[in-house]
Amino acid sequence: MKWTMRIVLTIGISTAMALGLSLLSNMELNTESSSPYTWSSHRGGQLTDKNLADMLVQVPLQMRIRRVELSMSRLSLDLSLPKNADTVTVYRDLYTLSQAMLNQTKNVDQVFVRVMDYSGGSDAASSQLVLAMVAQREFGKDMEKRAGDLSLIQLEQELQNRFRITYTSKWQQKYPL
Known part of the structure; x- marks a missing residue:
């Protein structure tokens, strides 16, 4: 028993x-699933060093991201301009990136994007700045349309009216008016 x-x-x-x-x-x-270290695209959240990669992977870009830096409320990115990229690709990536970072995050107030030409070599010393953009949250609040739904002219106007864009002589050589 x-x-x-x-x-x-x-x-x-x-x-x-x-x-x-x-x-x-x-x-x-x-x-x-509700951890602060994973990214949910359904709601805006705090962007940190721990979930930055998760967020950037979800942003559909044609250009490659070469460098990313997140400091306080400022996100800086370097994008690599492919040899065969056209202006639509550049503007679409800039629009998509600024829309995602400003509307899907709570803490990113400024997005600095540099489009770089690395065709001279693989190191940073041989790179040339093609275009630079500064996007601020206050000017990107109502970016509701998807970049794929906009034409080249609409994309260019949206970006130039909302944000500060600086074109270099390299841009003008590559994409003459």
């Missing part, structure tokens, strides 16, 4: 532990 009671008690305790551990892992999965 003693052995039967011990076996039943051991089975009961083992079952309770297994059930408790399975509930604990389910609770852990539910809390991970």
Whole structure:
């Protein structure tokens, strides 16, 4: 009789532990989705060094990101201009990037973007600035249209009317009027 009671008690305790551990892992999965270290595109959140990569991966860009720096409420990015990129690609990426960073985050107030030409070599010393843009939250609040729905002229006007864009002589050589 003693052995039967011990076996039943051991089975009961083992079952309770297994059930408790399975509930604990389910609770852990539910809390991970609302963790501040992962990015949810459905709502605006705090952009940090820990979730910056998660956010940038969700932004559909044609140009490659070469450098990113987040400091306080300022995000700085360097984009690499491909040899065969046209003006639509550049403007669409600038619009998409500024729209995502200003409307889907709570703490980014300024986005600095440099479009760089690295065709002279792979190191930073051989790169040339093609275009620079400063986008501020106050001017990007109502950017509701998707970049794919806008024409080249609309994209250019939207960006120039909202943000500060500086074109270099390299831009004018590559994309003459």
